[in-house]
Amino acid sequence: MGGLLQALVGVSEKAAELARLCRREEPLFQLLVAEKTGPDRNRRFLQDFKTLADVLIQEVIKHDLGKEFPELQGHIHGEESNEFRDVQGGTVAVRVCATREDTVALLLSVLGPEQAAAELLADAVHRDVVLGDVTLAGAEPGVSPRDLAVWIDPIDSTNEYIGGREDVPPVDGIAPAGLCSALVLVGAFDRLSGRPVLGVINEPFFRRDPETRRWQGRYHWDVAHGDTRLCSLSPPDPHPVPRVVLSRAEGAAVRGALGPLCGGRLHFAAGAGYKMLCVILGLADAYVLSEGTTFAWDACAPHAILRALGGGVVALEGALRARREGRAGDPPELVYNRPAEGAGGAERWANRGGLVAYLHPQHLEAVLGALATVPGL
Ligand code: 2IP
Ligand code: CA
Ligand code: CA
Known part of the structure; x- marks a missing residue:
């Protein structure tokens, strides 16, 4: 059952890619940074796009995990509700459809005429993530998905994500604000005890590649179950004067x-x-x-x-x-x-x-x- 931890990391990578995509691709970026109150041709949608990005990421995580681990279905929870107003004023549940085309159609029912945006999003939603992480592949949680449930924060620090500042100087390595504080958080906890067991923190905007100028992310994971303690990081030393x-x-x-x-x-x-x-x-x-x-x-x-x-x-x-x-x-x-x-x-x-x-x-x-x-x- 080593697959669950890898699956959590895999969905966090897809989520991170979606988060980067919305900032990188012009048709999505325009929608993301549009002022909520701006007098826009597609005002209702613009009011909702930030939430749509969050909701879509959450639904992708739910979908991919639930598909691979049916035992988890009904036990994957997140910050967002997936109910949206469609362009006709009715409601639509944002979800990942069976095919890319169906997902494009569903997104268009929320996005109205924004065809390019819907297609970019659907492409990323239906793309498979391949992880080449040997340490992760060897990590064995020793816990059944049947005993676990999941909490998702598709984007934490949404304000910083939207604001997108890249020039905030760190203080003792800690960024007081800015894009780097926007994270994808996926945690699994024991259904019975409520204790957290597996966690993935993905930093979609860890650093810019010096050559391509594209954002590169990184992720951290762990297992804390029974006597098992595994982590992609080593415990840091304490500071003599606490920070x-x-x-x-x-x-x-x-x-x-x-x-x-x-x-x-x-x-x-x-x-x-x-x-x-x-x-x-x-x-x-x-x-x-x-x-x-x-x-x-x-x-x-x-x-x-x-x-x-x-x-x-x-x-x-x-x-x-x-x-x-x-x-x-x-x-x-x-x-x-x-x-x-x-x-x-x-x-x-x-x-x-x-x-x-x-x-x-x-x-x-x-x-x-x-x-x-x-x-x-
Ligand atoms: C928020 C986000 C805020 C935080 C708040 C969270 O989540 O992390 O930044 O406030 O507690 O709920 P602060 O920055 O003052 O710590 P989200 O961005 O997902 O709404
Ligand atoms: Ca949050
Ligand atoms: Ca959030």
């Missing part, structure tokens, strides 16, 4: 509590997935988020990789409560199979109460210690 990366939306109280721990120097970045990737790569030691503004699809894949490297993602509110009550044992980790009680829509899958992503337990401890003093947390 913490935060959302720019993080408030003064949290900044104030964490600043002294980090020698007065905090780091900021866009994208929940990208901030977790910074921890995975050892650019930061922890990512702290004090509010429930991320979702299961943001955290599942990075969380699996963090676990494989010896770290994890804890539920911040629960961890602080356990600490205050003097409860022994490890702080509670996020799980991916439990919708929030009393919530509707996307909120059902919000990581309520915030999170801390970390690699080395001493950093988790230090961060929780610092945050324990923040009123209201």
Whole structure:
């Protein structure tokens, strides 16, 4: 059953290619960057194209995985709903059809006259991905797809994806914003326990090829199941003075509590997935988020990789409560199979109460210690 991990990587590569295509090909790029409110000939569609790119990527992943692993059908979830308004004002479910021509026709029902755009997208959707990755081919997860379910974030950091800035200088290797923070996240979790097991983070815009100037991507993967811990990366060393990366939306109280721990120097970045990737790569030691503004699809894949490297993602509110009550044992980790009680829509899958992503337990401890003093947390 070694195939599932390869399949997750394969679909992330197809997704990354679609993400690059939308920025590279003029007919798609024009639609992608069009101002939402612009007085355009095809205004309704332009309002939706950003979402269409996301939805299509998610549907491709669902389709390809479900086809190869029928046991996963009905257990592949994502951020987006695939319901769209068609050009006549009715609804259409965006999906991958049996043939390229059928997919073109379906896309045209959403895209109206944008024939070139529909064809470019359908070509990429129906193209097979070939992976030449020997290490990955040898990785054996030892887990059945029957026991797993999947969370997809087709594009994390959509704002940075649309904005497309390439000139944001990194600070200590961490990009404060820009295209490189747009990621494809595909994570598989145990249906019963809700723990993340397999994760793939794909960076579609890792670097530009110096000769062709085309974007090149890269990906990272893991297995964290039973006693098995496999990862495409090695665990990075901790920094002597911890580095913490935060959302720019993080408030003064949290900044104030964490600043002294980090020698007065905090780091900021866009994208929940990208901030977790910074921890995975050892650019930061922890990512702290004090509010429930991320979702299961943001955290599942990075969380699996963090676990494989010896770290994890804890539920911040629960961890602080356990600490205050003097409860022994490890702080509670996020799980991916439990919708929030009393919530509707996307909120059902919000990581309520915030999170801390970390690699080395001493950093988790230090961060929780610092945050324990923040009123209201
Ligand atoms: C978003 C995206 C944002 C992030 C937010 C996520 O996902 O990653 O960048 O906010 O939490 O839900 P911030 O950048 O402040 O961390 P998406 O782009 O998929 O909506
Ligand atoms: Ca996201
Ligand atoms: Ca997204």
